[in-house]
Amino acid sequence: MVNSEINLPKQAYVNKFVPKSKFYERTHLSSRLQKEFTGKIQRITWKYKLAEETVGITKTEAVTEIQIFELELKAQEIPERILKVIDKAIPYQILYKFVYNGSVAWGITLKQGNKAENYYFSEWDAPLHFDFTGIDLEKVYQKLVRAFIGADSAANRNFGELVANDAARKQLESEIIALNRRMKREKQFNRKVDLNKVLLAKKQQLEYIKQELSG
Known part of the structure; x- marks a missing residue:
């Protein structure tokens, strides 16, 4: 199947390798979680940063930036426990791209500050349409979550509802x-x-x- 594509300005492109040790240091992981990190994650790459200075869209108090991370996995299994560690270390909303052996899946965190309240995931190799436009970053983020819920036809409905x-x-x-x-x-x-x-x-x-x- 066709995988979802990211269409963002070049100013938003980061493409920076993030050492797994950075998350160990910030969150004081147990040896068990460190082992899970190394056992399930091949590589973490910070792909894009959506902020006022990179995409020209106003931040809000709830959503100041949106990050896009690519996780190369060692198995075709989404490591939700590890995502909670990443979300705890990074105080921004995160769109995840999971890659394994040529297949792609996506995930997003429903998040307040550093607290991940819920996760939404796509099926492997299921195409998703991401709309990165909006009057502010909070509206952009809500559109991304809606893509996972499958509520595109209810675009005018209250997001919390x-x-x-x-x-x-x-x-x-x-x-x-x-x-x-x-x-x-x-x-x-x-x-x-x-x-x-x-x-x-x-x-x-x-x-x-x-x-x-x-x-």
Whole structure:
């Protein structure tokens, strides 16, 4: 499949290798996490910096810069624990590009300051369209998150509401999986009927939220 491309001015291009030791120093990693860092990450490259001076878009109090990092991986597995370390060390919103053996995936942090509240990831080699335009960097960042949520058709919807709906969608999907497992294990007919009622209600809630997300 065609991978997403980054279309940014040359002033935003950094392409600077970042030693993994920098994150050890800043976050005082345990030996276990250091081992995970070296075992899962081949190379970290700071690819782009979106800031007032590089893209000419005004910063806000919530989003002063957006960084784009490329992580070359040693396995086709997104290392979320390591991303939390990187996000703790760097007080900016980060768009991640993951590369493994010619395949590409993307991720972004839902972040306040140094605290990563959630992560969004694409499938491997799934094309995404990133829109780097906006009246300020916060709006640019929100557009990037929307690309992962798949809410392009709901572009005028409140960003906080979209994020909350997406979190509710993920929660319901997890609950539906758990209920299906319980139903398979349940031996009593009456209990199975009760579980099925709950399952149907959860599925209806999920369809409603999916409609909300699609605008």
